Amino acid sequence: MKKIKKIALIIAIGLVSLAMSHVEAYSQERPEYLPGELLVKFREGVSGDEIKSLIAGNGAGVVKRIGLIDVYHLKLPSSLSVQQALTLYRNSPLVKYAEPNYLRYPDVTPNDPRYSEMWGLNNTGQTGGTADADIDAPEAWNITTGDPDVVVAVIDSGMDLNHEDLAANLYTNPGEIPGNGIDDDGNGYYR
Structure with missing residues (x-):
């Protein structure tokens, strides 16, 4: 009997540990920005050749140029961290600003x-x-x-059908004729 209790205890501890590892993994903070990427705006008057030279000199590549705001989206070489790249670009007299490629979450x-x-x-x-x-x-x-296709049934007669949060979201069964007291579609409910 003691052996069974020990095995049950070990299994219980294992299950709790497994559950906690999932919670811990899920609760980790989301990254603030994309690793290996930078957004750079160059000062007015900087030539295209100067821009290409600075980017190539740092081993980066242009992912795209965001024309409307004239910002370059750069892919950094694996040997250069975002923080190192920020220091390099921010210290260049050609650069107006350099920022990580921040992520936004809804x-x-x-x-x-x-x-x-x-x-x-x-x-x-x-x-x-x-x-x-x-x-x-x-x-x-x-x-x-x-999902708007999911229907949730609330089994409660104390619901305020005119409540501002509920009125526009109530499902009305199109197979029923309201108020006739007959189960028109055979689902056991006649309202």
Whole structure:
């Protein structure tokens, strides 16, 4: 019996460790910028030959020139880090500015004016409750924000059908004739 308990304990510890490694991997911060890339704007009056010479001299290549703002998107050689390249380009009198190729991520926090009151979605302790006693909605929204083809059934007679967040999103069964009290499409429901 002791052997079975030991094996069960080892399996449980292994499963917890595996689960925690997934959480840790997912919770790692997203990169701030693309490695090996730089955005460079040259000063007015700098010739095309001077630009080509500086870029080639640093071992970089032009991915593209963003014409509207006259910025060069550069691919750096593997021997040159973004930080090293920033120092090189920023110290050149030919360069107006040099920046990493920053990444931007969409914010999936709702623009609902009453979102801060919805402690069940993201509890920060805003109403005196326990912080993080919620369904982790923002964390889920970082994975997916849903699919309009998915229908969610709410089995509750206490729903306000005229609520501003629900009224435009309610599904009405086109197979039913409203108010006739008959199950028109055989699904067991007649409303």
